Amino acid sequence: MCHILLVLPFLALPLFWLLPQAVAVPVYGVILILSIAIYLLAIRAMRLPVVTGPEALVHQLGVIIDRQAGNYRVRLQNELWNARSDEDMQPGERVEVVSMQGVTLKVKRASMAKSGKM
Structure with a gap:
């Protein structure tokens, strides 16, 4: 499941074939912004100090x-x-x-x- 979130911008590219451009661009923009937010949260979580083990x-x-x-x-x-x-x-x-x-x-x-x- 989490790997799908990493490729979500690529999976959303067919929106440009299925929807009119006036609808596809804003929808894709929201997906792109959410993906970037998820990437940044993941990078911050990987840099946290070790607390177990x-x-x-x-x-x-x-x-x-x-x-x-x-x-x-x-x-x-x-x-x-x-x-x-x-x-x-x-x-x-x-x-x-x-x-x-x-x-x-x-x-x-x-x-x-x-x-x-x-």
Whole structure:
């Protein structure tokens, strides 16, 4: 259905064969303006930041809740996640998500400028 909206100006071209020109031009103009509006809305929607999935977690700030043999439990957006880090950190420290490997977060110590935001 959505792809038909993209080619709507081309599908409306037969109006010029079926209707008198005095009627076809305004009808086609309305279809063309609506199509341009739909294109602009689609482009704006594609440029919005990611809000779901693993990509949305990168650069988010969390707090270490627990530590067990190099693995950490991190509270991030009111959820508990398993995490790993190359740094040695203690419970209560703020961390920033660097990446996600499967369902395990890779974290680093949050910088002072960022940890004030949380």
